[in-house]
Amino acid sequence: MPYLVHSPEDRSEMLAAIGVESMEALLSDIPARLRIQGLDLPAGLSEAEAMGRIRALAARNRTFEDRLTFRGGGVYRRFIPAAVAAVTSKGEFYTAYTPYQPEASQGWLQAIFEFQTMIAELTGMDVANASLYDGATAVAEAAMMAVVQTGRDKVLVAGYLHPEYEETLRGFAKGRKFHVLHHPSSAGVVDPGSIEKELHEGIAAVIFQQPNFLGLVEDAAALTAAAHTHGALAIACVDPISLAVLAAPGEYGADIAVGEGQQLGLAPSFGGPHVGFMACRTELVRRLPGRLVGQAFDHRDRRGYVLTLQAREQHIRREKATSNICTNHALCALAATVYLAYMGPDGLRSVAGTSLSRAHHLSERLAALPGFSPAFPRASFLSEFPLRVDQPEALLSRLSERGILGGLDAGRWFPELAGVLLFCCTELNDPGALDELVEACS
Amino acid sequence: MTEPLAFEKSRASLPGPRLPAAGVPEVAPADILPAGALRSTPPRLPRLSEPELMRHYSRLGAMNYSISKNFYPLGSCTMKYNPVVNEVAASLPGFAWLHPYQPEDTVQGALELMWDLEQALCAVVGMDRMSLQPAAGAHGEWTGLRMIQAYHEDRGDERTEVLVPDSAHGTNPASAALCGFRVVEVKSAPDGRVSLPDLEGKLNERTAAIMLTNPNTVGTFEEEILEIAEMVHAVGAKLYYDGANLNALMGICRPGDMGFDVVHLNLHKTFTTPHGGGGPGAGPVGVKHELEPFLPRPTVRKENGHYRFDQERPKSIGRVRSFYGNFGMLVRALTYILAMGGDGLSQASLDAVLAANYLRSRLDGLLEFPQPPPCKHEFVASARSLPNGIKALDLAKGLLERGFYAPTIYFPLIVPEAVMVEPTETESKATLDAFTEAVAEIVRLAQSEPDRLREEPTSLPVGRLDEVAAARNPVLRWSPRAAD
CATH class of the missing domain: 3.90.1150.10 (Aspartate Aminotransferase, domain 1)
Structure with a gap:
């Protein structure tokens, strides 16, 4: 059978070493009425046959040039660039686990540290995390940060946010019990004057997309200023390529910048996997969800990198964690890192x-x-x-x-x-x- | 050897890469945008030539431990071999270049693949329907709990608590809290299984669900699972299955038959999609018919040999992310399932259980075992009996020094100095024997040269890093020196 390593003799030797007659002895704690006799699935295929099936499925799709x-x-x-796949397809990267043992994971940790730096630079923010699932969940996580930070229970979506991001945000809000308000825009972009009227002391954050879902450029600076006037955070959902041209969220004073990083070296792949990113001001760093890599030194003063500020995370804080996120999208973040290093x-x-x-x-x-x-x-x-x-x-x-x-x-x-x-x-x-x-x- | 950061290798005089010229009249950003909308200083991305870039990331790769090099004994992580053909499958142009908003009649193969995978996963775990949307295990947990929440609400039943064993993965309580539930901890009995008297006292009409892993995190099967299911259902609560440990059970028994109402799977554990240094994974979540109306939308529907997305689901909790899931991971998982077949998956679980029991028996006498055998696919040992104050952490670092990765340590929380080991079905007897030898040598050193052990690792790019100092004064990014 593919990918299995034991010969029948190995299995017998291992059972003998354990001191049992058969596998059944190792399964004796499973109630008999729960046992099944195999799976209701077809028998396995050779690699050639399995790939034949998979290729046939791929052929039933139409790809456009x-x-x-x-x-x-x-x-x-x-x-x-070809360099992206050349790096991400290295077994040393794609078959590695989350770098919990830093001495044996310096390559990964440094790559993530570089990713964090590049995202912070692109967005003009102080710090960035090690990645999130996608743009939609990044918006939702940012909203939850704002709710906790301000102690308020409403967020205001201004204008044309990607509809799937907004739907995702509404689902998270239902669970976490905060409200999502929507400020429409009749002119394609939000009139900052009109949003002023909807802002009040109960709003934790103003969330806008730049450029918005329609591709139109919002007055990000005015939206940010309006949010701040009422003590709300400004959350900018940004297109990373656009930041070569458009003012960075850090330049207009946004508190949290998030976005979708698919454009940074990732194939469309029918919608995923891609990569979400999140950056913020230093004051908010302990509210960030997910992993963070920081610089550290060993006793010989050699510089290295470790997962840090883990007291925010689920494996330490359990129900008090800033988020439940554990596995994120490291390999996609690596693709983005190589892409950005290639582009400069x-x-x-x-x-x-x-x-x-x-x-x-x-x-x-x-x-x-x-x-x-x-x-x-x-x-x-x-x-x-x-x-x-x-x-x-x-x-x-x-x-x-x-x-x-x-x-x-x-x-x-x-x-x-x-x-x-x-x-x-x-x-x-x-x-x-x-x-x-x-x-x-x- | 350490490697400078890409930013430190950057040279300001280096021109950028050659890229397509516009070929149409150029429009300057300043022509179309007000000055205030423009970026004032460019991002300080590194400037590297392609040869330097490739060498930089190759060197970084060489500093990583990986499953392609050697054994990861990480408990609860199921670090098995990642079949290389899976990578070929996911990169087929017919998958990789599909736009998520193409018309449905141009993506029939992709929808069929999702349908086939849903059917196969349902068969393995004994559930009726499944959503492939969640991006990871924790995301699947949250999605499953949201469905349970919606189910109770739909019945006009306000339920506010989720029960979680003290041995549970940290994501369980975190997902419950993220869903707005109060987390109530259920104690483990001395054998590591759920304490039924404690559970009984905590189940009531406020209980929305209990989250269980079976085999549990100490690697033993919850023998009383049917009794637990009866107790939970008797108060109107639902049973949630954390699929992190499914690798023990394929073809042997099914969560659906145990009474679980919702199940999440980790395709990056049981179904061989690579861990990628921390994702992307995929965390499909399956349900029994009763909870089907609440599945995230869209689901895939098959009608007269044609596939389509079902968006009209009035009771759905809505989508939980953009698009349809980590599709590339779904391709890999189905490729694996086709190659393994029902017979192969069943043998994989048997071999995983065999490997864990074999390794456990080899380590007996070197480490302490709080639970009696047999274990399932993983086991938990304790390093507390090691002499001279040698800790689980020292054992872990000693293993790194000897060319192995470390087990999961200090988890589960109910075992002091916990050392949690999961060998998986893809490690040979020779590898498990070599690992045993490494542990034996460390145990000898703990007696004879404990200080040497505390210095390890010495042969890796860096020694033990000062994580306390790193957290106290976090440096989370490169910054140009003030002089630059």
């Missing part, structure tokens, strides 16, 4: 800049076509933008026939956005691909 994928909505096709500040700026230029070029060309118009013409965007389209369904199936994955139908979640498609551009949508899309839309 990266250059012809114009759909984002939280998951984006971007260039992934100039590479990241180039990726963001190319995406931005192409998206604006595409937006102009599409909006010039009959039946297309910008959904929110006065709002700014970076690389994703909402267009109002006549007959979106017919358009999307026409594009699909040409091998193009067209914009995301925002009306699926927001009735007021019926007929609005979100198109995105990355460095992989080359000018020829833009031409193909425009032509197919004409």
